[in-house]
Amino acid sequence: MTVKELAEGLALECVxxxxxxxxxxGGYTGDLLSWVMGRAQAGDAWITIMSNQNIVAVATLTDVxxxxxxxxxxxxxxxxxxAERKGINLFRSPEAAFPLCAKVAALL
Amino acid sequence: MEALHFHFDIDGEDFSSAGEASVAVKKKLRQLGFPSDVIRRCSIAMYEGEINMVIHANGGSADVEVYPDKVVMVLEDHGPGIPNVELAMQEGYSTSTEQIRNMGFGAGMGLPNMKRYTESLEIETKVGVGTKLTMVVRV
Known part of the structure; x- marks a missing residue:
């Protein structure tokens, strides 16, 4: 499934x-950046509540x-x-991480 | 075969540029055709080192040597040094401030991640003088 398809399926707001x-x-959820760095896999949908610029570096390095x-x-x-400059797809959703995870898992 | 050498100055002033050296190294290794797990391990180790220098040492420098069979990353700062390396190596131990934690850092995973994702991690540190980390990732 492509990013565009997943975003449509989850009704995400595109940033x-x-x-x-x-x-x-696949998917990964977490807010501790070192943890995410070490655990998220290339191609994952990364769900987080962390909103500062360092999420872009972590996304770039992990290839989510x-x-x-x-x-x-x-x-x-x-x-x-x-994010735009670094080629990172960034979305937002009013839902909490848990239902988002469940929906990502159901769609993949 | 002679190594390729890359030098980076790590700006300690703000977090917005933190990670730039790691991203640059990742790009170089990818261009050179290294396997993705090697690139990943180098990126993680280097990013943790870079972030540590920004959080604790007001920046520093990174020198990366790329050989056909290994990548050597040397990170050096003139920060406060690490008083107790054994303690700093424990997962979850952190001296970061609340402000740093709120940014998603300071989980006490920096040095443990560097050790986990490299074949060797050497720490030379002196309180009040600085810290030098030498990490090797084998291909």
Whole structure:
């Protein structure tokens, strides 16, 4: 499933989607960046409530397919532009991480 | 065969540029055709080192040497040094402030991650002088 298809399936709000055709192969949720760095896999949908610019670096290094900000979290100023520039797909959702995880798992 | 050498200055002033050296190393290794697990391990180890230098040491420098069979990353700072390396190596131990934790760092996973994802991690540190980390990832 592509990022675009997953985003549509989950009714996510798009912050930026520079790579809509990336394949989503799994999921990971977490807010401790070191933990995410060490555990998230390439192609994952990463669900988090962390909204600062460092999520873009972590997403770049782990090669996750997209970031989903849960619980109606908004990206900090400048994060959307940075994500766009770095080719990171960034979305947001009013839902909490748990239902989002369940829905991602059901769709994949 | 001679190694390729890359040097980076890590800016300790703000978090917005933190990770840039790691991302640059990742890109170089990818261009050079290294296996993805090697690239991943180097990226993680390097990012943790970079973040530590920003959090604790007001920046520093990173020198990366790329050989056909290994990647050597040397991170050096003139920060406060690590008073108790054994304690710092324990997962979950952190001296980071609340502000740093709120940014998603300070989980006490930095040095443990560096050890986990590299073949060797050498720590030379002196309180009040600085810290030098040498990490090797074998291909």
């Amino acid at each position: 930026c989607m520079p790579e809509p055709d990336r394949e989503v192969e 397919a997209l970031i989903i900000l849960a619980e109606d979290v908004r990206p900090d100023p400048g994060v959307a532009e940075l």
